[in-house]
Amino acid sequence: MRLTTLRTPDGTRAARVDGEVAVEIDAPDVGALLADPAWRARADAADGPRHDLAAADLAPLVPRPAKILCVGLNYRTHILEMGRELPEHPTLFAKFPEALVGPHDEIALDPQSQAVDWEAELAVVVGAPVRRATEAEAEAAIAGFAVLNDVTMRDWQYRTLQWLQGKTFEATTPFGPQLVTPDELPGGVRPALALTCAVDGETVQSANTSDLVFDPVALVGYVSRILTLGPGDVIATGTPGGVGHARTPARYLTDGAVLTTAIDGLGEQRNTARAVVAAGV
Structure with a gap:
């Protein structure tokens, strides 16, 4: 199954992706859909308005996740x-969440930073509450996967030993276009x-997600020992x-x-970086 979040004149809507068509689901976005334990059946049965996927305006896959956890140094x-x-x-x-943008939205180049970098990543989307997960529970809690680029302000990231300040500038992190369930991968x-x-058509990163030191199941298990992960x-x-x-x-x-x-298998993002003009800077 493939899911996405559309922007429509009436607000965002979750949708099931059937080939080149997005079929609306009665939920405001993929995050809200996943909050329903019966989300798979609900998405499968959806028969709402249809949209040409190529022309659709896509929001961040989950517009406002309660938690966005990121991992550093994880490719063997x-x-x-x-x-x-x-x-x-x-x-x-x-x-x-303020860092997230859609898979075709502009990336904001904040005037405060002169060192904006790219980081292509596989994103895990959680589909069920999980705490102190066993391996089997961690596997079952994974709703699917998506593309994310952890765009980073390096001059802010390395101001201190803590990376947060360089990692969450607003409107910098493309997320989407689709959630793809594990059975399709x-x-x-x-x-x-x-x-x-790629930057301006030149490939700058190339890898395979099988090279992760800590794979998605291990990460869900580890993080769930710290806090409860939710849909x-x-x-x-x-x-x-x-x-x-x-x-x-x-x-x-x-x-x-x-x-x-x-x-x-998960799709492609294409985002243009745009300088932000900020008053007083």
């Missing part, structure tokens, strides 16, 4: 090529999918090598740059 090959040891535990930080809840990121919560699983900050010279997003993020 990238860690080893940097000469580091594989981590014993996941490195966690957070984002807030090779590897299921541990998907093996090619991931790429619509998001875990961004980390990015591979190829980010702009690690290049010599460093490379960052500029006004008008087009960022394309794609994961096989």
